[in-house]
Amino acid sequence: MEEKLNGIVLGGVSYGENDKILNIFTLEKGTVSAKIKGVKKGGAKLKFAAERFCFAEFVFSVKSDKRTVTGASLIDSFYPVREDLVKFYCAGTVIEFIKRFEIENIVSADMFALTVSALKKIAYGNDSPRVALIEFLLSALKTVGYGLNLEGCHVCGNHIDGRIFFDCFSGGFSCENHKDGFSREINYATYLALRNVEDGETVGEFNAVRCLRLLDFYLINKPEEKLNSLKELLQLATEEE
Numbered sequence: 151m152e153e154k155l156n157g158i159v160l161g162g163v164s165y166g167e168n169d170k171i172l173n174i175f176t177l178e179k180g181t182v183s184a185k186i187k188g189v190k191k192g193g194a195k196l197k198f199a200a201e202r203f204c205f206a207e208f209v210f211s212v213k214s215d216k217r218t219v220t221g222a223s224l225i226d227s228f229y230p231v232r233e234d235l236v237k238f239y240c241a242g243t244v245i246e247f248i249k250r251f252e253i254e255n256i257v258s259a260d261m262f263a264l265t266v267s268a269l270k271k272i273a274y275g276n277d278s279p280r281v282a283l284i285e286f287l288l289s290a291l292k293t294v295g296y297g298l299n300l301e302g303c304h305v306c307g308n309h310i311d312g313r314i315f316f317d318c319f320s321g322g323f324s325c326e327n328h329k330d331g332f333s334r335e336i337n338y339a340t341y342l343a344l345r346n347v348e349d350g351e352t353v354g355e356f357n358a359v360r361c362l363r364l365l366d367f368y369l370i371n372k373p374e375e376k377l378n379s380l381k382e383l384l385q386l387a388t389e390e391e
């Protein structure tokens with residue numbers, strides 16, 4: 151049977167001498183695995199289709215539930231992410247997020263749309279790739295049920311001014327009166343920057359890095375997911391400072 155699916159390559163592992171097994175996030179079927187033959191040989195026609203970030207319409211031959219890529223028409227390679235380290239790690243974080251949170255064969259059209267939109271902004275956008283990543287993470291966390299609550303104190307509901315605390319177990323923020331043993335004080339500018347990104351406003355690089363540090367801390371503590379590309383991205387910011 152032949153099957154056509156629109157998908158983005160999340161990664162692949164070597165299989166035999168010249169083949170690879172790809173992990174592809176598809177619009178129609180969620181994440182799927184597929185073998186692709188001969189792509190490690192020089193000049194292989196489908197080499198591009200085995201590259202991480204490749205967005206293509208894939209043609210598979212399906213035999214007893216196993217897919218083999220037989221063709222692919224490129225939609226976007228998001229090429230600029232390969233030429234800039236910040237873009238590379240931002241796009242890598244998006245891909246790793248999908249790998250950790252998307253379950254095999256479960257369709258998620260919303261997450262697919264978020265992923266394509268984030269990769270486009272990171273690759274080609276005029277604005278900061280870090281801000282595009284924060285925007286993605288805020289929406290994607292919401293989609294998988296781990297959204298942050300940025301609407302004031304999560305206990306009393308009041309607007310927060312002055313000192314502010316983040317509770318990584320609820321994903322909420324609290325005022326000084328409602329902090330508890332698990333809350334950690336954060337910089338007010340980080341909270342404001344997160345709200346600005348959520349409202350579609352841009353924020354400076356310095357505050358974008360602060361937001362990503364908080365999101366990294368949250369991902370490690372709440373869903374317990376460590377995203378290596380995000381670590382590298384934050385490491386890069388530390389070196390720039």
Ligand SMILES: [Zn+2]
Nearest residue numbers: 303306325328
């Ligand atoms: Zn409160």
